[in-house]
Every structure is written in structure tokens, then in C-alpha cells.
Amino acid sequence: MSPASHSLLLLIASSFFACIGSLHGSRSSAGVTTRVKLSNSGSGGGVSKVEDASDFHIYYGNAFKVIKNGIDGKSYLLVQNDSRMAGRTKYCTSRIKSFIIPMSNYSVDAAFFPVSFFELLGLLGSLKGITTDSVASQCVLKMCEAGEIAMINKSDPQQVQQFTAHFISNIDESQYCNYATFVPSSENYPLQRAEWIKYLGVFANVEARANQVYNAVKENYLCLAKLASIKSARLKPTVAWMEYNDRIWSFTKEDFVLKYVEDAGGENVDASISKMTYNTSNPDDLDQLHAILCTVDVLIDGTSIPDAGSYNLSTFLQNVAVADTSCFAFVSNQSVWRFDKRLRSATALDWYDGAVPQPQLVLADLAEAFFPTGNYTTTYFRNLAKGDGFISITADTCFRDSSTAMEPTIVPCQ
Numbered sequence: 001m002s003p004a005s006h007s008l009l010l011l012i013a014s015s016f017f018a019c020i021g022s023l024h025g026s027r028s029s030a031g032v033t034t035r036v037k038l039s040n041s042g043s044g045g046g047v048s049k050v051e052d053a054s055d056f057h058i059y060y061g062n063a064f065k066v067i068k069n070g071i072d073g074k075s076y077l078l079v080q081n082d083s084r085m086a087g088r089t090k091y092c093t094s095r096i097k098s099f100i101i102p103m104s105n106y107s108v109d110a111a112f113f114p115v116s117f118f119e120l121l122g123l124l125g126s127l128k129g130i131t132t133d134s135v136a137s138q139c140v141l142k143m144c145e146a147g148e149i150a151m152i153n154k155s156d157p158q159q160v161q162q163f164t165a166h167f168i169s170n171i172d173e174s175q176y177c178n179y180a181t182f183v184p185s186s187e188n189y190p191l192q193r194a195e196w197i198k199y200l201g202v203f204a205n206v207e208a209r210a211n212q213v214y215n216a217v218k219e220n221y222l223c224l225a226k227l228a229s230i231k232s233a234r235l236k237p238t239v240a241w242m243e244y245n246d247r248i249w250s251f252t253k254e255d256f257v258l259k260y261v262e263d264a265g266g267e268n269v270d271a272s273i274s275k276m277t278y279n280t281s282n283p284d285d286l287d288q289l290h291a292i293l294c295t296v297d298v299l300i301d302g303t304s305i306p307d308a309g310s311y312n313l314s315t316f317l318q319n320v321a322v323a324d325t326s327c328f329a330f331v332s333n334q335s336v337w338r339f340d341k342r343l344r345s346a347t348a349l350d351w352y353d354g355a356v357p358q359p360q361l362v363l364a365d366l367a368e369a370f371f372p373t374g375n376y377t378t379t380y381f382r383n384l385a386k387g388d389g390f391i392s393i394t395a396d397t398c399f400r401d402s403s404t405a406m407e408p409t410i411v412p413c414q
Helices: 004-024 116-121 139-147 190-194 197-204 207-229 256-261 283-293 313-320 357-369
Strands: 056-060 066-068 075-080 095-102 107-108 129-131 165-168 179-181 237-247 247-250 277-281 298-299 337-338
Touching: 056 197, 066 095, 095 179, 095 197, 116 197, 116 207, 129 139, 165 207, 190 256, 190 357, 197 207, 207 256, 207 357, 237 256, 256 357, 277 283, 283 313, 298 357
Parallel strands: 075 095, 107 129, 107 165, 165 179, 237 298, 298 337
Antiparallel strands: 056 066, 066 075, 237 247, 247 277
16 A cells, blocks of 8 residues: 555544544434535535434544444444545444445335335335335335335345345344444434434435425424414313223323423323323222323323224223213313324334324324314324224325335425
């Protein structure tokens, strides 16, 4: 190697590891990133700055980018494929992995993985492998049926390692060098989760598209939240978001759920009670539960069930163990909701997929539940009290060109 080449590599390495050193162990509550002006070394997709998310950071160099993932503790070195660095740099350690970008192909461990992020970025054409067809995306299903996406066995190293990147959401499983962790569900609030579209955009040099989508989603979400605050100025409906499991009802503690309720103009019942779980087999617990529910205006039932189609208002009332519902305002006002309206199967709900990158649709649904207008059709929530049905996600309901980017749905806000 010539002295000049050696010096170049030392310069690149020193820049990269300086970046790693500054990012490792840091987790800004505001998710603010360090940004360096991007050169024209083949990226052409602009620059993404993290504004709201807390669990990842982005750094830009001249011919590379670094993503610091605060969940798995890894730094991903993304090297432009037309740079001198691309053929000379390879990392696969406990804290650093390298990838050549933009991705030519990738695969996904699709169990509870929000593939809609890829659709919004227009990256489905590069999705070549998937571990299950139990996904809540009609266009991904269509591509699977057409043979454009192969079913792969994640336990077979040869099948998984053939792709440029294999995206996963379970950080506890064993990982190969091409594994990249994608966990928007780690974030506490809806907009933080949606901003993970920028994380994926960096892998494909489509930062400009990622910024565009997130900005549109965020603007719409904030507008709807402001509108809800005006509606709730006089009176906030009391909302109970609950789950039932093995005779026990639990009020949710999840921050992103509580945030949704607040932003939609509701008041979480959780803030006014000290006990979060109630055993229906215990008479005292049951009395306390019924007393609390008599103060509730809107109830959201998040119970996980193997057969969503069989779950109705009678099922809910049976689980609550009540015969007289006269004091339950949410029953008399017909406001008992579940978020399983759009589904592929009992586990493949669009709530875990499309709702993640588009929280403005969830907020619009909840605003309609809290302040009914009768002229808005919910996307993810169905009303048990009114006998709302399901929307089954199938391949034959994909009517767009899968190779093009899916546009976010913007809810009228006035």
C-alpha cells in the first residue's frame, strides 16, 4: 500500500472511531443528532436529523454514515458503494457492524415487524426475503404470492446471510453479520416511533423521502392534537385502556398509549387510581373494578385473543363479570373499542404495522371515539358496542404498484 493510501485509511478510521466514541453511551432525551454536511459521494438522498426519537442517532461523514442504535448498543457503519472505503472496510464485532449502501436487497424477520415503513419509503422492490407471510400488508402479501419475495428460514444461516441486510426486532436472538436491529416500539411516544422511518432511510440513501414522510405525519398529528385540545377544553372524557388475561383485568401502563389518549383529548383513568390490576375471582377486587368502570366514558379493550372474530361486546361483558350494565356510561353511549379492525390474523394486526409509522391515523380514530361526529370512518379501531366488523388484509386488496412509494394518509384537520 502506498504512503498516500495508508494516510487516507488512517484519516477515515480516525473519523469513524471518533464518531463512535462520541455516540456510544450517549442517549439524548431529545434524540438530537450531530450533523456534518454530506458530500456528493453517491448518497444523493439528503440528510436526516433526528428531532424526536431517543433511541437512535445519526452521524454523517464524507463517504459513510453511522447509526448508533441505543437499544442493542451497536453502531452501524454504512459505507457508500462508490467510495474507496467500500472495498476496504468490513466490521462485524459486538459493537460495530458495517454495511455497503444503498441496500441492493434485504430481508425481514416479519414477526411483529412494521413493514409499512418500507412501503412509505418505496423500498418494497428490494425486499427479497421474509420469515413469515403473517404480515398486515396487502402489497407484501401480493409480492409473496407472486414469488417476488421468498420465504426464508431464519434458523438457516445460508438463507439469511445471502442478503445485504436482515432486519430484526428481537434483539435477544443470535445475530449474523448482516443483522440490523429495527425497534421503533422501544420509544415511549407515538411520534418518536414514527421517526424511525429516518433510520431505514439512511440504509437506502432515501433520507429526503424519509424526512418528507415524517414531516407530513408530524404536522398532521400535531394539528389533530391541537384540534382535540380545543374540543376537550370544556370536558375531557374519562378513558380506560385495559387488558384481560387469566381472570385479571389490568389498566395499561404503556406510555405511548397514555400519550395517545391525552393527545386525543381524553383523560386516562389510570391517573386517578392506585391499583392497576383486578382479579375477577376476588369479590373485593371485582367490586372495586365495577366502581371504577362506572366512572368511565370510553373503554378500549386491548385483550390479546387467538380468534379476534369471535370477540364481541358479550365477550367483554362476560370477562368483566357483570350482569347489570346500567351504570356503565361507555355501554349506554356505545363506546367500547378494540384496535383489531384491520387484520391478517389474530397476531398480524395492522395496529402493530401500519399504525406505527402513521400515528396521525390512530389519533384521528381516538378523537372520533372521544368526540363522535358520525362522519369519520376509523382506520384501526372497531366499536364492539355497535357491532363493527373487521377489514381482512389479503393480497387481492393491493391495488397500487408495489415498486412505488406509498403515500401517508393525511387526515383533514380543521
